[in-house]
Amino acid sequence: MKSPFVLTFSLSAAILAASGCATSPLTAPEVPESLRPPAGQVVFLETLITGVQVYECTSKPEQPSTYEWAPRGGEGPLVDRSGRSLGKHYVKGGPVWESSDGSTVVAEVKARSPAKDPSAVPWLLLSAKSTTGTGTFSATKSIQRVQTVGGIAPSEACGAPNAKQMARVPFTSVNYFYRAGP
Numbered sequence: 309m310k311s312p313f314v315l316t317f318s319l320s321a322a323i324l325a326a327s328g329c330a331t332s333p334l335t336a337p338e339v340p341e342s343l344r345p346p347a348g349q350v351v352f353l354e355t356l357i358t359g360v361q362v363y364e365c366t367s368k369p370e371q372p373s374t375y376e377w378a379p380r381g382g383e384g385p386l387v388d389r390s391g392r393s394l395g396k397h398y399v400k401g402g403p404v405w406e407s408s409d410g411s412t413v414v415a416e417v418k419a420r421s422p423a424k425d426p427s428a429v430p431w432l433l434l435s436a437k438s439t440t441g442t443g444t445f446s447a448t449k450s451i452q453r454v455q456t457v458g459g460i461a462p463s464e465a466c467g468a469p470n471a472k473q474m475a476r477v478p479f480t481s482v483n484y485f486y487r488a489g490p
Contacts, residue, residue, distance in 0.1 A: 312334075315487050318351065325407070333353070334351055334353075334354055336351045336484060337452065337454050337455070337482070337484060339421070339431065339433075339454060340421045340431075340454060342419040342433065342435040342464040343419055343431055343452055343454070344431070344433070345449065345450035345452070345486045346431065346450065347488065348413060348447070348488060348489045349355055349449050349450055349486040349488060350458070350486060350487065350488075350489045350490070351353060351484050351485070351486050352447070352485055352486065352487050353393075353444065353484070354388070354389070354401055354432030354482060354483070354484055354485075355386040355387065355405070355463045355469065355470070355482070355485070356386070356387050356388070356389065356479060356481070356482055356483075356484045357382070357384045357385070357386060357387075357397050357464045357479075357481050357482075357483065358384055358387075358441075358476075358478075358480045359383050359384015359397065359460035359479065359480075360382065360383060360384060360475075360476040360477060360478055360479065361379065361380055361381075361382045361429055361458075361476075361477045361479050362379070362380040362381055362382065362383065362399075362474060362475070362476055363377040363378060363379055363380060363458075363462060363471045363474070363475045363476075363477065364378050364472065364473070364474050365377055365378075365467070365468075365470050365471055365472065365474075365475070366378045366471065366472070367471065372443055372455070374464055375464050375466045375467045375468065375471060376429060376461075377461035377462055377475065378401065378406070380474070381398070381399025381403065382397060382398075382399065382403070382429075382459070382479065383391060383397060383398040383399065384396070384397055385394070385397075386405065386407075386455050386483075388401075388415050393408060394407060394408060394444070395407040395408045395409075395441070395444075397483075400414075401414055402414045402415055402416050402437055403416075403417075403434060403453070405445055405448075405483070405485075406445075406456075407441075407443050407444035407445050408441030408444075409444055410440075410441050410442065410443060411439065411442065411443030411444050411446045412439065412440045412441060412445055413430040413436050413438070413439045413444040413445040413448040413451070413485075414436070414437050414438045415434035415435060415436055415448075416434060416435060416437050416478050417432055417433075417434055417439060417485065418433045418434060418435050419432070419433040419434050420433075421464065423456045425456075425457065427458065428456040428457050428458055428459060428460065428461055428479070429456045429458075429459035429460055429479055429481075430456070430476070431452070431453060431454045431455075431456060432451075432453040433450065433451075433452055434450065434451040434452075434453070435449065435451075435481040436448045436449055436450065437449050445485070447487035447488070448485050448486070448487060449461075449486050449488060450482055450485075450486040451484065451485055451486070452455075452470075452483065452486075453482075453483050454481065454482050454483075455480075455482040456479060456480070456481045456483060458477065458478050458479040458480065459477050459479025459481075460477065461475075461477070462475045486490060
């Protein structure tokens with residue numbers, strides 16, 4: 309069995325190879341209607357993430373004696389199609405994208421759709437709750453997380469013996485950022 313690093317690297321390379329040249333014009337991806345940003349928004353940036361989805365083994369709120377792997381967010385570096393570093397992604401008060409220029413966008417999920425691969429985390433449409441700085445992410449209104457690979461909850465048992473255990477599951481995704489149109 310391949311190590312998570314080798315698997316993640318291979319998945320990232322496949323996404324990059326299938327996506328074409330970094331100099332091609334940026335166009336919005338084909339997505340289900342529910343994942344389209346509001347009218348008047350235009351795509352201005354694409355980033356790739358090769359990181360992890362974080363889960364915690366915890367009791368269900370409505371059934372305290374039953375346990376589940378609860379999502380706690382994702383994290384990983386942001387790069388462009390040529391592999392150039394653009395910043396990082398993490399969770400703090402919601403999903404956060406932080407540019408190398410210091411600007412950030414904190415978002416909230418507006419819609420989700422199953423990934424094309426059932427072993428991948430869902431595709432998402434997120435809206436900006438807040439932005440900081442005057443750089444790359446300052447004008448962000450919406451974000452799409454698409455072309456996901458991996459990242460679903462662990463298949464190992466989750467129960468009282470391993471309550472509070474954290475699991476980091478490799479995943480990749482492509483993120484499209486939208487701002488108000490011209």
